[in-house]
Amino acid sequence: MKENKNSFHAVDPDGDGYVTWNEYKVKFLASKGFDEIEIADKIKKNEELKLDEDTQEVLESLKDRWFQADNPPADQQLDEEEFLSFLHPEHSKGMLRYMVKEIVRDLDQDSDWKLTLSEFISLPVGTVENQQGQDIDDDWVKERKKEFEDVIDSNHDGIVTMNELEEYMDPMNEHNALNEAKQMIAVADENQNHRLELEEILRYSEYFTGSKLMDYARNVHEEF
Known part of the structure; x- marks a missing residue:
């Protein structure tokens, strides 16, 4: 503050x-x-x-x-x-809705104000490090697919609505911390013991800095 x-x-x-x-x-x-x-x-x-x-x-x-x-x-x-x-638009309901609208507008290819998996994993060129001029890395696609299917698409119908995206991005949502923890463990728990070892945390440290969608949101809405 x-x-x-x-x-x-x-x-x-x-x-x-x-x-x-x-x-x-x-x-x-x-x-x-x-x-x-x-x-x-x-x-x-x-x-x-x-x-x-x-x-x-x-x-x-x-x-x-x-x-x-x-x-x-x-x-x-x-x-x-x-x-x-x-x-910090994510801490204001009105601004959060505006930010979600901007993100959907940028990713939505058929103008239905909903995101399919293919739209979600096709972020604009330059929003992912080293993406410009080359295909999206397979690991990146796998991570985004898992994020879409397991976390953001809450009713698992294959479509992410603006409400689902807003709920996912709302830092005040009480379920977010638990969902994020589950997602991190699902991605990094290589030995499947349901907890993260130091080596696993270090190996996936870049992933733990935040989702690529949130990175994209920060890039679109640059802070002074």
Whole structure:
């Protein structure tokens, strides 16, 4: 929580208790290597910012999320509570639904707002380390298939709905910790003794850092 408060104060230069989109945009672009003074001056003068395509796409996504976090009555600026919802949408029901919608929109190939197994294991190029320019690794596919069938698809009908995905991604869901523990043991328990040995934990340490879907969510919704 202290880190989040520091993040808020870092983008609230005048200390008025609110952060405007332009104030955040200046700090975000500065964190990406742009000259903060120059960017602030151009924004103040409404001059065009020369940004690369990737940075522009991230900014547009962040701006959408920004306005989602601006609780009614919308005033085009965020207070500290709204800013924390912007940074951590998974802890806000409204923002969590928005994040789930964004993920489904990116993965859903037939526009039915549901995910099949084939759609789920076909994350966009670049969202998995070293995936670009080569086929998805077989082990990665096996892990995602197991995650889809055993954890996210709660009624096991072969389809993941937005509600199922939201339940899976909700950190406040009381079943999540147990499901995650079961999943980790199922993947890493090589000797099938129903507990994890140190060697097994070390061998699967990369897997334990989080699911690839959650990694994708963090990539799509980049935090400052």
